[in-house]
Amino acid sequence: MNNPHCPKVVFIDLDGTIWDCFDISSLTPPFQRVNKDVIVDKFDTKVSLYPGARDFLKWLKEKSFIVAVLSWNMFSIAYSAMKKLSLVRYFDLLYIEHHPHKGYMIMRALREIEEKFGIKVSPYEIVYIDDREIHLSEIKKLIGNVIFIKMWEDSITFSEVKNKIELMLKDCS
DSSP states (O other): OOSTTSOOEEEEOOBTTTBSOSOGGGSOSOOEEEETTEEEOTTOOEEEBOTTHHHHHHHHHHTTOEEEEEEESOHHHHHHHHHHTTOGGGOSEEEEESSSOHHHHHHHHHHHHHHHHOOOOOGGGEEEEESOOTTHHHHHHHTOOOEEEEBTTTBSSHHHHHHHHHHHHHTTO
């Protein structure tokens, strides 16, 4: 991945993107595991990983992407759900904050990536995956034209997302 236009970092949303809950912060821990891809909160509200999400995250790590959560949530609740679903290991950075300013989260993450990994990342080296595009204008204004994949519209499965990224990687060799 030495081509300067090659994706290096993947930012991915949680609610409605990785799992089927649209506001994990509204749930009440402790979470209990039903099976490897399903948890329930204190009041038996069920949260399921979308099919293929875990395999996709695993693939990203195998391909040596820097993978970061970018989520508008209360950290303690989202992290607790991620931990119970054994997802934390797939992420290098966790930007889970209870505000809608994902552009500012990415700005801080890029500084951390440069400090921690010694990599300066350009906008065209960022893949941002979310089920909503409400944060995109702020991200483009602050960061530039990132590669945006709108989950369930641009791609309806994680296999399709993987295929899109693989096509981008082919252009990198």
